[in-house]
Amino acid sequence: MAGHISPKSTYYAVFAALMVGTAITVAVAFVNLGSFNFPVAIGIAITKATLVILFFMHAKYSSKLTKLLVGTAFFFLLVLLTLTMTDYLSRGLKTYPGGAGGSGYGVRTPSATGGAAAAPREGAH
């Protein structure tokens, strides 16, 4: 097993980048970016994880097979998260014309479920 030997400076540089990333993510967390706080935090985390995988775990210097395996892991994680979230996040949307009124279709609040029974539901079937 003859692996690639990275210079120490590479590791120090990656370490510094990871620490800077941590500092940024903590600082940004206290700034109200509205709905952008979550994507920013996750974006920084993904960047940090990528650095660890590429340089600390030597994926950058690994065989194509290893790279494919790493890609597979995150591909299926993405499938798991995306498919489930497209379902859950779209449940509050009015998905068909003449849908169930102003309260939105399928929103899980007590008023929506209580009100839906009383409200006229022309479009529902």
Add this chain to the structure above:
Amino acid sequence: MWLFLITEVLFFGGLFLAYMLYRVWYPVAWAEASRELDIVLGAFNTAVLIGSSLTMAFAVRAAQTGKQRATVVWILLTMALGLVFLIVKYFEYKEKFEHHHVPGPDFAFEGPQAGPAQIYFSLYFLMTGLHATHMIIGFVILAVIAWMAHKKRFSPEWYTPVEISGLYWHFVDIVWIFLFPLLYLVDRAGHFA
């Protein structure tokens, strides 16, 4: 080892999914409950774990270049940092018990968000607990590797155990890189409060 780590990605992935779904349903509870966590300890532990990844990378490098003594020293340093992480985690858990933030009959949380907040803390303990379990396993593995390196079992031609235990350790670090913003930093800015 990479194959094992793929199964681990989806193992933790399921928990991340559960976290995201409940967060979509109960954003306010998530905001309130996450603010109960100690951000200083969380950030400190993040730095400690990243540092331990650095020392682990140096341990693998020392093994690659045939420096057995240095390998032992770097692994022991990695273990020490891992121990610091776990000790801090212990005090965080202790604080949760004192504040009745542990899900169960004794759970207490002020305000109307008590129910969903309990779900948050269930996920908090499940995710950090599973992570800590991985750290303890990693600690034991590193102890064995350090002993093997001490006995001069490795060479630049064969250092596979050092390399793959390094992969495991870095993976555990990556999990924390995601847990930290998700559990500690969510909604600190008060978007939902």
